[in-house]
Amino acid sequence: MARVLLAGELARRFIGKDIEVKVAARNVRHLYSLLDEMYPGMGEVFGSRSLAVSIDGEIVADAFLEPLQDDTEVVFLPAIRGG
Amino acid sequence: MTYDNENLKVVGTRPVRPDGADKVTGRANFGADFSMPQQLIGKVLRSPHPHARIVSIDTSKAEALPGVKAVMVGEDMIAMAHEMSQSGESAIDVHDLSLNVLARGKVLYDGHAVAAVAATSAVIADDALDLIDVTYDVLPHVSDVDEAMKPDAPVLHEDMFTAGMDEKPATASNIASRMEMALGDVEEGFKKADIVIERSYKTKAVHQGYIEPHAVVANFAEDGTATVWCSSQGHFAIRDLCAKLLGMDSSAIRVTPAEIGGGFGGKTTVYLEPLAIALSKKAGRPVKMTMTRAEVFRATGPTPATSLDVKIGVTNDGQIVAAEADFRFNAGAFKGSPVGAACMSAFTPYTLENVKVVGYDVVTNACKSGAYRAPGAPNGAFAVESALDELAHMLNMDPLDFRHQNGAEAGTKAVYGATFREIGCKDVLVAAKNHPHYKSNLGPNQGRGVASGFWFNIGGQSNAAVNVHEDGTVTVVEGNPDIGGTRAAMAMMAAEVLGIPFEKVQVVVADTASIGHTDVTGGSRVTFATGMAVTQAAEDVVRQLKERAAATMELDPEEVVWQDGVAHPTKGEAKPLSLADIAGDAARTGGIIVGRSSINAKGAGPSFATHICDVEVDPETGRIEILRYTAVQDVGKAIHPSYVEGQMQGGAVQGIGWALNEEYVYNEDGILENPGFLDYRMPVASDLPMIDTVLVEVANPSHPFGVRGVGEAPLVPPLAAVVNAIQDATGIRMTELPVSPVKMLEALEANQKQAAE
Numbered sequence: 001m002a003r004v005l006l007a008g009e010l011a012r013r014f015i016g017k018d019i020e021v022k023v024a025a026r027n028v029r030h031l032y033s034l035l036d037e038m039y040p041g042m043g044e045v046f047g048s049r050s051l052a053v054s055i056d057g058e059i060v061a062d063a064f065l066e067p068l069q070d071d072t073e074v075v076f077l078p079a080i081r082g083g
Numbered sequence: 084m085t086y087d088n089e090n091l092k093v094v095g096t097r098p099v100r101p102d103g104a105d106k107v108t109g110r111a112n113f114g115a116d117f118s119m120p121q122q123l124i125g126k127v128l129r130s131p132h133p134h135a136r137i138v139s140i141d142t143s144k145a146e147a148l149p150g151v152k153a154v155m156v157g158e159d160m161i162a163m164a165h166e167m168s169q170s171g172e173s174a175i176d177v178h179d180l181s182l183n184v185l186a187r188g189k190v191l192y193d194g195h196a197v198a199a200v201a202a203t204s205a206v207i208a209d210d211a212l213d214l215i216d217v218t219y220d221v222l223p224h225v226s227d228v229d230e231a232m233k234p235d236a237p238v239l240h241e242d243m244f245t246a247g248m249d250e251k252p253a254t255a256s257n258i259a260s261r262m263e264m265a266l267g268d269v270e271e272g273f274k275k276a277d278i279v280i281e282r283s284y285k286t287k288a289v290h291q292g293y294i295e296p297h298a299v300v301a302n303f304a305e306d307g308t309a310t311v312w313c314s315s316q317g318h319f320a321i322r323d324l325c326a327k328l329l330g331m332d333s334s335a336i337r338v339t340p341a342e343i344g345g346g347f348g349g350k351t352t353v354y355l356e357p358l359a360i361a362l363s364k365k366a367g368r369p370v371k372m373t374m375t376r377a378e379v380f381r382a383t384g385p386t387p388a389t390s391l392d393v394k395i396g397v398t399n400d401g402q403i404v405a406a407e408a409d410f411r412f413n414a415g416a417f418k419g420s421p422v423g424a425a426c427m428s429a430f431t432p433y434t435l436e437n438v439k440v441v442g443y444d445v446v447t448n449a450c451k452s453g454a455y456r457a458p459g460a461p462n463g464a465f466a467v468e469s470a471l472d473e474l475a476h477m478l479n480m481d482p483l484d485f486r487h488q489n490g491a492e493a494g495t496k497a498v499y500g501a502t503f504r505e506i507g508c509k510d511v512l513v514a515a516k517n518h519p520h521y522k523s524n525l526g527p528n529q530g531r532g533v534a535s536g537f538w539f540n541i542g543g544q545s546n547a548a549v550n551v552h553e554d555g556t557v558t559v560v561e562g563n564p565d566i567g568g569t570r571a572a573m574a575m576m577a578a579e580v581l582g583i584p585f586e587k588v589q590v591v592v593a594d595t596a597s598i599g600h601t602d603v604t605g606g607s608r609v610t611f612a613t614g615m616a617v618t619q620a621a622e623d624v625v626r627q628l629k630e631r632a633a634a635t636m637e638l639d640p641e642e643v644v645w646q647d648g649v650a651h652p653t654k655g656e657a658k659p660l661s662l663a664d665i666a667g668d669a670a671r672t673g674g675i676i677v678g679r680s681s682i683n684a685k686g687a688g689p690s691f692a693t694h695i696c697d698v699e700v701d702p703e704t705g706r707i708e709i710l711r712y713t714a715v716q717d718v719g720k721a722i723h724p725s726y727v728e729g730q731m732q733g734g735a736v737q738g739i740g741w742a743l744n745e746e747y748v749y750n751e752d753g754i755l756e757n758p759g760f761l762d763y764r765m766p767v768a769s770d771l772p773m774i775d776t777v778l779v780e781v782a783n784p785s786h787p788f789g790v791r792g793v794g795e796a797p798l799v800p801p802l803a804a805v806v807n808a809i810q811d812a813t814g815i816r817m818t819e820l821p822v823s824p825v826k827m828l829e830a831l832e833a834n835q836k837q838a839a840e
Contacts, residue, residue: 005500008264009247018265048167049174054501058785060685061543075500078262078423079174080539082606083291083348083454083795 002031002068005075010051014039028053029064031074051076084622085787086579088720092647093579094788097725100571101590102342111342114298114314115373122300123152123201125355125362125372126208128215129382130190130197133448133753134224134237137188137197137217144214145200150207153365154215155358156198157187161330168327175352177327179417183451184328184357190219191239191416192450193754194381196354201362201370224448224753228413229390231257231447239416239446257446259418264426264498265439272405272437276396278477279405283392284466285819286802287746288385288413291455292737292765295344296379301359302369307331309360311338316346316564317603321356322595328357336360339594340564343604347737348454349384351603380758384453385747387420388413391466401480403489405437406430410463412444415451420444421459424539427499428799429463431537432486432508432691434495448753454605456734457538457795461741461802465820468534468803473816482533482807483521483693487512491537491691507717507781508691511535514779515693520713528699529710530812535693536799540792541606542684546599547616549577549624549678553670555663557581557624559590559617562601563609567794568726572610573617575722576788580621582648583662599681607792610722611783612684618787623678631672632660686785690796692716694735696804700812705828707743707809709770714800715777719791724778731797732774738801740766746821 025031036043414420632650636657782789
């Protein structure tokens with residue numbers, strides 16, 4: 001199961017504190033769906049594309065089909081704008 | 084597929100850049116060089132007030148002026164709801180963007196666009212602007228970020244309620260959002276500290292300072308399509324933003340990229356382009372618009388001014404046990420400063436168990452801020468690296484050793500939660516420590532400073548096609564305007580994969596109709612992501628070449644190997660076939676060979692940089708001279724080392740300007756007082772020594788050649804490196820940028836006075 005860190009604004013809004021959850025998701029799109037079931041409304045945040053995803057330390061802007069392996073570290077962070 | 088460093092023949096060499104001759108002989112066509120028959124000249128009327136309600140706009144006299152063909156005001160634009168629209172790698176609020184392109188209801192800064200005209204000559208267009216009668220109700224204004232956060236500050240947007248709070252605030256304010264990120268427990272961490280320092284810093288808004296002003300030609304046709312020629316960092320983003328703001332289909336707008344005379348992040352959005360299309364539609368003729376330098380300064384995005392607090396605790400043996408920061412970013416008239424990136428990057432060169440960063444995105448009556456190389460990171464690093472330098476002095480530790488002891492490495496968890504894989508942070512610090520510069524002696528009034536910096540680097544969407552011609556030459560087609568020598572890098576990677584000479588490869592940056600969507604030239608992504616697409620497209624070509632050769636040799640493709648541009652059979656007596664041989668017969672073996680790739684690249688390895696700066700401070704005048712400067716950076720793999728060095732030198736120079744001279748000066752009336760290069764002082768060649776560079780190559784395992792982005796990290800360390808050197812030379816810690824001679828002299832005199840007492 002993927003290790004998903006929910007922190008910052010996302011955690012504050014939906015959970016009230018930073019937590020790490022384990023989610024049996026096949027890929028990032030599936031993860032979004034499962035997290036939305038666990039925390040209704042969170043899917044809307046993912047839909048806004050305001051967040052990037054870090055998968056085992058690699059930052060990906062849009063990663064619907066990115067497979068998630070057992071013990072994969074998933075972190076959501078504000079989308080980064082380069083210059 | 085990855086390529087073994089030992090066997091590279093083209094990658095890592097230094098061929099002459101393919102666009103170099105055109106650029107040094109003046110043949111290259113930049114934005115303002117393009118013209119069309121029957122074109123009109125477009126001009127923009129700009130607000131003389133920092134904050135005012137628009138009571139009325141009377142354009143009748145302007146419209147009646149002979150030669151004027153179109154006039155437009157904000158109400159001619161489509162009303163947009165607040166909606167985040169994807170623009171390349173980031174989202175933009177199209178409501179705010181539309182209001183920035185042309186004001187409605189209120190003007191929010193000196194220089195805000197109020198109306199636009201198109202006329203048969205520039206003189207008539209200027210006269211028409213004079214005839215537009217705007218009645219303003221001038222409102223109180225606020226330009227400073229800390230002042231704008233106060234409860235009694237004039238509010239810019241009555242519908243703005245701070246996001247990121249536990250409960251929605253009852254009243255509107257200028258604080259667009261608050262964000263917080265943390266690891267561990269900072270309060271517990273500070274209890275373990277032997278030394279704790281708390282410091283505050285300020286930086287001013289600085290402009291990207293590109294030499295080429297914004298320029299566009301637009302031609303709206305009777306069939307509802309528009310063709311646009313302009314200079315930008317990403318013509319696909321220009322197309323999509325114009326389509327959104329004007330209610331057009333993306334397919335109805337074709338944008339052809341001009342050469343770009345500098346962007347540095349500042350040409351990743353639209354200013355003139357939607358106006359030129361709309362004016363062309365109204366007038367029925369092409370419209371050309373070019374900003375003056377004053378317009379560039381007044382109305383295009385500088386980097387935010389910032390106010391920064393840092394608190395760091397260390398043990399006596401030099402271990403950082405807790406770190407905390409509070410960053411307030413001046414976004415200008417509309418939300419969207421890069422405070423998030425500052426929060427995520429400022430402490431990231433270090434392994435910290437306890438860290439907490441809070442950031443505020445704040446609007447003021449100043450020009451809407453824009454992206455500028457590593458947006459947000461130089462500001463945050465200035466504060467953190469200044470405080471770390473002070474701590475190293477207090478601990479009596481070498482500042483590089485102090486950083487190395489606490490440095491990030493594989494397995495370090497950054498404050499934004501991600502765990503690093505292979506990174507070169509400590510390798511860079513070691514290379515800096517071993518550099519002869521760091522061991523050299525200093526004279527009187529001279530000092531040395533060091534600072535480190537981090538930038539994420541990004542991947543994103545890129546497309547490439549590789550067309551093989553009958554004579555064995557190749558054209559690479561891609562979609563990123565060439566800012567830092569990326570045509571050369573693309574050609575080199577294609578040549579390496581194909582096994583042919585660099586000179587046999589041409590690179591074309593295609594328009595929006597001729598190659599698939601490609602994200603902007605920004606985020607240090609092009610050599611990484613588009614380079615990956617070009618590599619894959621070239622590999623697609625090799626696959627097809629092997630298939631054709633195998634069919635000719637009557638072998639299976641697996642029985643053919645590709646080496647140095649030639650297909651060799653692994654069995655039988657068939658004659659090897661070169662790329663030119665196979666291409667020459669392509670028409671008779673299945674048609675011309677084209678390789679393609681469309682990717683959303685991931686795995687952009689982060690970049691770390693450490694800079695060493697020597698200064699001499701003139702005690703009589705306060706003038707600060709940069710004596711010697713060395714930039715050390717983990718670059719992954721340098722495809723063309725000269726252009727990587729150029730990126731590092733350019734970033735260092737821009738950071739030196741930020742540290743010593745550059746600033747937006749808004750007067751008490753909220754008017755920008757220095758919108759020109761005479762009064763906005765940027766470093767020039769005669770101000771500086773040659774910037775030395777050290778390329779540390781810790782390969783990025785996610786890229787076929789090991790590339791990491793290099794364009795932004797070099798602007799992160801210089802601000803603190805310069806200020807730390809000033810401290811070493813004078814014993815004075817400067818906390819507000821820029822450290823102009825006047826400011827330095829005042830500090831020297833105050834220091835002398837204090838010493839005398």
